[in-house]
Amino acid sequence: MIRSILLALDESTASASAQKLAIGMAKKLNAHIAGIGVLDEPWITAPEAVPLGAAAFKVELDTQLLDDAKRRVHSLEAGFKKAAEEAQCNYHIIDAEGFPAEEIEKAIVSHDILILGRDANFHFFPLRGMAVSVEQLLKDSPLPIILTPPEESFGKDIIFAYDGSLAAARAIHMALLLEIHKDKDVHILSINHNGKDAERQAQKIHKLCERHGVAAKVHGIESKEKPWNIMSTLVEELNIGMIVLGAYGHSGIASFFTGSTMKGLIQKAKVPLFLYH
CATH class of the missing domain: 3.40.50.620 (HUPs)
Structure with missing residues (x-):
């Protein structure tokens, strides 16, 4: 808390x-x-x-x-x-x-x-x-x-963005411990070139959320699109008010949610970002 x-x-x-x-x-x-x-x-x-x-x-x-x-x-x-x-x-x-x-x-x-x-x-x-x-x-x-971001009108719910990296896992753990999700609907997002891998990654975080008593909806998405394009769409569709993701993970630009990709997301995100490494 x-x-x-x-x-x-x-x-x-x-x-x-x-x-x-x-x-x-x-x-x-x-x-x-x-x-x-x-x-x-x-x-x-x-x-x-x-x-x-x-x-x-x-x-x-x-x-x-x-x-x-x-x-x-x-x-x-x-x-x-x-x-x-x-x-x-x-x-x-x-x-x-x-x-x-x-x-x-x-x-x-x-x-x-x-x-x-x-x-x-x-x-x-x-x-x-x-x-x-x-x-x-x-x-x-x-x-x-x-x-x-500069905008002041935020949605209500939250996305846990998970790419399989330690940085993303640490950020989600910290968000759960601080109860940043309190009174919000939680959506777990994993994006991968392979849909089965995306689903598998997201299910790991789903299991963690269950152990914290958090009911979360899984979004395992197969895509080669830039992650922030997919996130922007989900932010509008799901009434999202915050995205949780890892900052500066060791996997560098190969990771979806860290390194240079994270910098791009920071500049484009229309909602607050919860960042932790």
């Missing part, structure tokens, strides 16, 4: 979705929630080549940028405080300075799960692709992460 949630605060649209999801979970589960705002001072004040005589100008500019970033971080923290109080959640705020991924990693050990937006970058401007901080957290976090 989830007792404590860590929420990364950022100005991105996906991070606003993360806050909505995190506060909703905290209220539903009666869990504590901590919002962490990070001022990336090392990035803002990083040394760079400047013309002769312009050093003083850079110091002044850095000071202005720091003051603006502090104001925006504190505004995010105030917004989180207001939302948590309106939801009557037990909460606190972590006001940190340093490299975002490192500061979040320091804080995460006191919590059960981290929730953040998939395009969070903590630098207050949009990026193309996955931010370095998000990718580092996905690789290094000892705890599961829920990564949210």
Whole structure:
């Protein structure tokens, strides 16, 4: 059961979705929630080549940028405080300075799960692709992460995506232990070039779910299509609100749900992803 949630605060649209999801979970589960705002001072004040005589100008500019970033971080923290109080959640705020991924990693050990937006970058401007901080957290976090897309309207139920890898098995085990599936219908998805192998893989997780008292529906699908195309269709057909899958498994790009394929899914997914390795 989830007792404590860590929420990364950022100005991105996906991070606003993360806050909505995190506060909703905290209220539903009666869990504590901590919002962490990070001022990336090392990035803002990083040394760079400047013309002769312009050093003083850079110091002044850095000071202005720091003051603006502090104001925006504190505004995010105030917004989180207001939302948590309106939801009557037990909460606190972590006001940190340093490299975002490192500061979040320091804080995460006191919590059960981290929730953040998939395009969070903590630098207050949009990026193309996955931010370095998000990718580092996905690789290094000892705890599961829920990564949210920009959309705020999520379905209700959940997919356990299983490709036979250890990473996927660990993610599903953790989701079951944390009861992330509570009050949801569970769908087990396995995709393989061979339909019998897909069904066989899915049945292994079905047996695990039964032992946890979870009634799940099996979807063993024979296909050579890209997994996220199949998932996108199922998300709409089955009222899915979350997908559980393994992150960065040892099987690399040969695996359906890990490595480069997982990165593609992160960018295309229309629902939150529960990721664990």
